[in-house]
Amino acid sequence: MTDVSAIAESGVLPNRMVLRITPPSRWWELPLGEMWDYRELLYFFVWRDIKVRYKQTAIGAAWAVLQPFLTMLVFSLFFGKLAQIPSLGLPYPIFYYSALLPWMYFAGALANSTNTIVENQRLITKVYFPRLILPFSSVLSGLVDFGISFLMFVAMMIYYGIRPTPAMIWFPMFLLLAILTALGAGLWLSALNAIYRDVRYVLPFLVQFWLFASPVVYPSSLVAAKWPKWAWLYGLNPMAGVIEGFRWSLTGKGDPPGYLMVVSMGVVLTVLLGGIAYFQKMETTIADVV
């Protein structure tokens, strides 16, 4: 909706940009060109988030490994050894860690993007840049943590002697889907939290709820076996497709998440486009509110 469109003027003012500042229009448009112009700022925001995060925690990067690793231990012990939840024939640590990889990334990205508008309100009220950069950067900066915890996963794979299968080539696609899911939800939450400040109090509950609605502690085949007619409904949670996809592509166990994936992708796209529209609606008034 940024019709502050930059048109290169021909003739009269060579190489000059003409900015037209107008009231917000009703129409929705994706300012991709403008986002591209501001890509360096996006880079700096991501870079700032990472620097600050590692400067503020005493154990720094170790936190990115410890968090999923300890969670994996607890899950393996209680859901695995005690509750005997089936694990597709995978060792419990691998079964849980492969799901916690995308899940921890997702939960972290949601927490970051929910607060991003409020945390950067001084910036927003003092300088212009496409506000969309903020949720984008909070989602992207989580990838560094993800990379570090992924290294741990590689070590675990070697320890358990599990070889990657050809399914591995699908992994980047599932990673992309995880990023887009986080972005879609993050856009909604960041915009909502900018307008309703109590959204961040709802977030921990939402994340916990979402965790159990996703196949982190159990395989989705369990759901499909119990309620075969409603399995597609399960796919409405895009994280279901993402997590199953991670497990399958990284370990080769389980089924490729076929139609679950298609439903998930459809949902992600809808959430993402809706999120951009809602975010931009919020954006036009945000400097007056925050």
Place this chain on the structure above:
Amino acid sequence: MSESVIHVEGLGKRYRVGQRERYVALRDVLTRAFTAPFRGGSRNGKPDYLWALRDVSFDVKPGEVVGLIGRNGAGKSTLLKLLARITRPTEGYAEIHGRVGSLLEVGTGFHSELTGRENVFLNGAVLGMQKAEMLRKFDEIVGFAEVERHLDTPIKHYSTGMQMRLAFAVAAHLEPEILLVDEVLAVGDLNFQKKCMGKMQEVSRSGRTIVFVSHQMNQIRRLCERVFWLADGGIHRVGQADRVVGEYEAEMLAGIAPANGDRGQAKARFVNWAIDGSEAGTPNVLATTGRIKVRFNLALPDPLRMGHHGIALYDSDRHVVWGNAVDNLELPAGAHAFVHELPSLPLRPGPYTWKVSLYQEGDLLDAWECVPEMLVTTKPVTHPKDEWAGLLNIEDQFSVVSKEKPQI
């Protein structure tokens, strides 16, 4: 195509009353949604709106330095925010030709955990500088800020002054065609202020356009060529800086000065006053620090015996800046001019008020608080900050004399 760099047409911004401060809680919205059906349409009218700015149109030419003045709430900051694209207008439009840099706050985007070096890059990126440009100017920025030795220290360990210097240094090295500046020079110590002013003048000399908001009239006078005086969300007056600032100050003064009381049945009357040699149409403008003659015209119906004439000059705070009295005046009836010749009146620019009086044998004939005020429009040469500029506008020839051996 006009040759203006900023073209504004019918620009307006409406706020919902209270919207600027308050935000809603989701909880309240949900509560309202649930209880609304039971409250039987108790929707008490439309929300209140407030036009912070309305129907504003103007053009700014390339290379112009424009000042925005006005009381708080007149719409200055809103206008600047609209031009900087921080908020969107409600109606009208603005066209901007060229790269815009906005400096609405010093140090926007600084993060206290990051080092000076890191913050330079972050702040530069926030203000719209490309990385290559920053790399090129890095040394210059650091030199300007005088923080070379602390570059790799987190800025939370910097003094406020250091942070400020670093922040301004980054901003000053922006090279936009149009620079929007809001009151940022109101902070910092004297050296910093001088440096900022110098840098701003340099920027304007290099042909770039500046739109500048300040409450420091001294700064406006020094920097700006043209001034927009905003009042009640509209442009109240536009014109040459000296003139508009003078009028603005005069009106601010009128709000606090006593009204020119009833002069009653005066037996003599001061009719008008003028500065000799002043330009036609502006007899009340003092534009020189050199020798001046001030002329007060008096209508005297009866001859004056044993006359006593008093004169005083007040500044905007109602302090007497100068005063004098003349005794034993003997004058025939008729029109007279009382002329006061002063070798120099080096007052700080601003509005001043003359007061003249005439007595006869102790009886008051007339006392006149002269209108219009005298506007001093000389170039300020003292401290850039109003509260330290002092009353006198006198050039300082500063030098340091040192002896080789300290004498104790």
